[in-house]
Structure formats: structure tokens, C-alpha cells
Amino acid sequence: MRFTVLFALLLLLFVAACQTITPEQQRAMDNQKCASFGFKRGTTAFSNCLLRLDLDRRADRRAQMQFNQPVFIYGPPYYGPGWW
Numbered sequence: 626m627r628f629t630v631l632f633a634l635l636l637l638l639f640v641a642a643c644q645t646i647t648p649e650q651q652r653a654m655d656n657q658k659c660a661s662f663g664f665k666r667g668t669t670a671f672s673n674c675l676l677r678l679d680l681d682r683r684a685d686r687r688a689q690m691q692f693n694q695p696v697f698i699y700g701p702p703y704y705g706p707g708w709w
Contacts, residue, residue, distance in 0.1 A: 655679070 646654075659674035660666065 655675055655678045656666070658678065659671050662674060664671040664674050
């Protein structure tokens with residue numbers, strides 16, 4: 626009995642962790658965040674707020690990708706004129 630309950634809880638946690646946010650949900654959260662900052666919908670300031678949130682999210686993704694990939698340098702070393 627305990628094993629079944631424990632297994633069900635672990636399965637529930639695993640499924641909950643695999644949930645991803647759809648673009649529509651992300652846009653709704655961004656709209657809510659910019660509105661909570663006091664920006665009015667349809668204004669330039671509101672659009673700039675949405676743009677900044679998107680740019681910050683993209684910069685975070687690029688930063689994560691940069692450190693997760695090894696760096697390889699291909700080719701033999703260059704010992705021609707001016708190498709020193």
C-alpha cells in the first residue's frame with residue numbers, strides 16, 4: 626500500500642515537472658507583469674516592456690547554451706610568418 630502511494634506521488638511530481646509553458650501562456654504572463662508595473666495596454670511603454678521581457682528571456686537562453694557546450698578548436702597550429 627505504501628509503495629503504491631509513494632509511486633503515485635513520484636509519478637505525479639514527474640509529470641508536473643515535465644509541463645512546459647506554451648507561447649500563449651507566456652504572453653499572458655508577460656502582459657500581466659507589464660500591467661502590474663503600471664503600463665497601459667496599447668501604449669509604447671507597454672510594448673517596450675514586453676520587448677524587454679522577451680529580450681531578457683532570450684539572453685538568459687543564450688547564456689545557458691554558451692556554458693553547456695564544449696569548445697573545440699579544429700585544425701593544426703599555425704607556425705607561418707608572424708606567429709610570434
